[in-house]
Amino acid sequence: MSDHIGAGPCAPYDALLLLSFGGPEGPDEVVPFLENVTRGRGIPRERLKEVGHHYFLFGGVSPINAQNRELLQALREAFSEQGIALPVYWGNRNWAPYLTDTLREITDKGHQRILVLATSAYASYSGCRQYRENLADSLAVLEAEGRPLPRVDKLRHYFNHPGFVEPMIDAALAALEELPEGVRDGAHLAFTTHSIPTAAADASGPAEGHGDGGAYVAQHLDVAQVIADAVRSATGTDRPWKLVYQSRSGAPHIPWLEPDICDHLEELHSSGAPAAVMVPIGFVSDHMEVKYDLDTEAAAKAAELGLPVARAATVGADPRFAAAVRELVLERAGTERGRITERCALGSLGPSHDVCQADCCPAPGNPRPAAAPYEQGAR
């Protein structure tokens, strides 16, 4: 049997790159990390101080890197389980291991065609295009160094892939079980995701098939509906649900998606809801937005209100998610080889596009080149 890289079922791809946000791993790293994240993003100083405080509460350590190491391990196992020799690399946008360094390593190994898995499941500037812009920036650095440039493609959005949604259904059911029995049947479901500026939400694409509010909100609503339906069939109880937001930053006069989870918990309490389960569908792992904004801040709000809440786990390194990534890689590789491949998706939106259009999910007023796909005229 040949395990010649690039010749197997993943051809034409010869490497997979796990691309993530990155986070600090000690108190000295918090400020430089925040400087990396916020460079040129116009975030008020006050907000930065507050976010720094969230990290210091946890010893300056974000959980995200450890979670990505676990995911990396799960992905390698998912491929080797089926005898597929596809090297998997890891790079971050905002902290070590940095994307540019990982891309250097990838070119040193001679890989020429790489597929990117971003730890962000939905469309939007922050969740997709910014990852692609950072890829373009890093490739530009490599080009300036005179290195051979790999061709880079990005996996389609996997928000509605069964391997992403099914673990969240189980997690929502498990969280319900954590609630006191007397309030369980009446518990509401609060699906949460990262708030983004409404202008960014409206511009999230593609426009076709997503209505006026943009793809970001439509994709989350679709996932929430699937999970709510599955929870209803599993428990025999039809519970009210709502999509709400968290982790808002930016200047107060700029409109962001609402309501905030804490305001929503107040609203639930005053309308007589007996309990709630928070399901963080917008996040791939239990990183700082989950640990602080939900498990610390929203949990304190609920305690203050006397509202019983439980929080569902995110997908993390669930083997079903790792298997879904393997499927997505094989699917895309097949498509690139001209085969017709099965494209799994739950909900009503159908499988997402493979290739973002050049103007997809723009940063308002700030057109910048983005890799995967290569823009017209670019390398």
Ligand SMILES: CC1=C(CCC(=O)O)c2cc3nc(cc4[nH]c(cc5[nH]c(cc1n2)c(C)c5CCC(=O)O)c(CCC(=O)O)c4C)C(CCC(=O)O)=C3C
């Ligand atoms: C949609 C979205 C996701 C989900 C998709 C994805 O996962 O990519 C996400 C993830 C994350 N966001 C993270 C951290 C931060 N995000 C910030 C700022 C911002 N996020 C935004 C959006 C999103 N962010 C936006 C519109 C801003 C405003 C500034 C700007 O437009 O750029 C700031 C600056 C301070 C603040 O303002 O909060 C920090 C520190 C971490 C790491 C957590 C850890 O360390 O465990 C993760 C996974």
Ligand SMILES: [Fe+2]
């Ligand atoms: Fe963020």
